[in-house]
Amino acid sequence: AVVGGLSPTPGRREASVLNGLAEGMARRGTKLGEFLGALPEVLSQAAGIAKDGGRPLPERLDAVRLLVHVPWDAASPALGALLADDQPQDLRIAATAALSTHGRPEVAGMLMASWKKALPALRREILEAMGRRPERIQALLDEIEADRMAPGELGASLLKAVLNHGDASIRDRAKKVVQNKMPEERQKIIDRYKTALGMAGDAKRGRDLFKTNCAACHKIAGVGTLVGPDISDTLSKQPEQLLVDILDPSRVIDNNYANFLVKTKSGTVLTGFISAQTASSLTLRRGEGQEDVVLRQDIEEMKSSGVSLMPEGLEKNVTVEGMADLIAFLKGWRFIDAPEREKR
Structure with missing residues (x-):
């Protein structure tokens, strides 16, 4: 009826x-x-x-x-x-x-053709679709191998799922592909700074380092500007992961904060992550909370850079000992001024 x-x-x-x-x-x-x-x-x-x-x-x-x-x-x-x-x-x-x-083989190619220009919500949908079927995961690995996509763009959860996939052929290939695309220089720097993990850092000195090097884009305990992801919930993160996040920020990218390059018809080049959008405009946010609003009709070209909004190179300003202090602040900022009994 x-x-x-x-x-x-x-x-x-x-x-x-x-x-x-x-x-x-x-x-x-x-x-x-x-x-x-x-x-x-x-x-x-x-x-x-x-x-x-x-x-x-x-x-x-x-x-x-x-x-x-x-x-x-x-x-x-x-x-x-x-x-x-x-x-x-x-x-x-x-x-x-x-x-x-x-379940057609053409689907993966159709979805990935949109990747470079896809805004965060669409990126999440594409990744969800690509992660559902083994052949699409293989297509993702093809994209990474061909340098059309960075491993970090998979995001933390999908990257972990692919590297630990139940299908050994996917798991083994993923580990090989991701390892091959890992910047050797970044890994050498991380290895050099690992000695910081065994040091007893000073959280108060770490707070000063945070103010100088991180506060333009991050905010913790009332210090800084919230531009990038909220990193205040670091209590559950292992120091090893914090070290990697700090020294190789593009290893895993939160696609909500993917860095975009936008070229306008007048020749202006803008960068930042998409903080807001309407049917007629996009808002790009960058360091210190600065924003640029651009009309969609004025955009000549737009694509993701494939790297994190957070720049590499913090090691130029922070020593190994300083890294121990910075990690101590990130892990223990809640207790930095608390009475001794509250730290236990």
């Missing part, structure tokens, strides 16, 4: 009904496309609605979600078109999610 009441050209209500119906049927092991064999026109219209820029965005989003249940040959041209840079962010995210449900 529900299907019988649908018009051949679905509007938002019809698309919502079909999406709900499809989800319920999927839980029972039945596919909507098979059930609606007598009404192929209902599903075939979804691709056209999804691509129609004159339709309201909620209606287009409903149509995109319906493309999950449309055969690949009919769905893929629309989903591919909706990944384009000129499409609304919400549509690109929905198209990525819909594509990820199709």
Whole structure:
């Protein structure tokens, strides 16, 4: 009865009904496309609605979600078109999610074609889609091997999952690929500074080092400017991990703070992470909380740099002993001025 009441050209209500119906049927092991064999026109219209820029965005989003249940040959041209840079962010995210449900080998390439210009929310959706299937993880490793993507861009959770994957062929290849892409000079510096881990650092001296070297982008205990990720919750982090994060900040990148390079049509080059966005503009934030607002229509080129907003080279300003002090501050800033009994 529900299907019988649908018009051949679905509007938002019809698309919502079909999406709900499809989800319920999927839980029972039945596919909507098979059930609606007598009404192929209902599903075939979804691709056209999804691509129609004159339709309201909620209606287009409903149509995109319906493309999950449309055969690949009919769905893929629309989903591919909706990944384009000129499409609304919400549509690109929905198209990525819909594509990820199709187990076709072409999906990985379609998703990664959007990577360099993808903003943080879309990046998260792409990584989630790529991490779901073994062949897509292999495609991610292909991207890293070809220097089209840095290992750190996978983010901490996916990188850990790939390096510890249950499939030995993926796990072994991932370890080899990531190791080969690890900057040797950075690792040598980390190895040299490891002696700091065995030293008893002075948290108060570390606070002074933090003010001088880190406070332009980070804020702890009321000191500094919150530009980058909140690093105040360091109590649970091991000193070894803090050392790596400090000396090789691009080893693992929080994609919410991916550094973008934006070139405007007037020739201006801006850098920073995307701190805010609207349908017509982007806001780039950089050190000391400085921001640049750029209209989307003025952007000639935009891409992720593949490196952290936090620069390398802290070792030029901090000795090994100073690193012990800085880590002591990061680990114990809560207790730096507390009475002795509170430190126990």
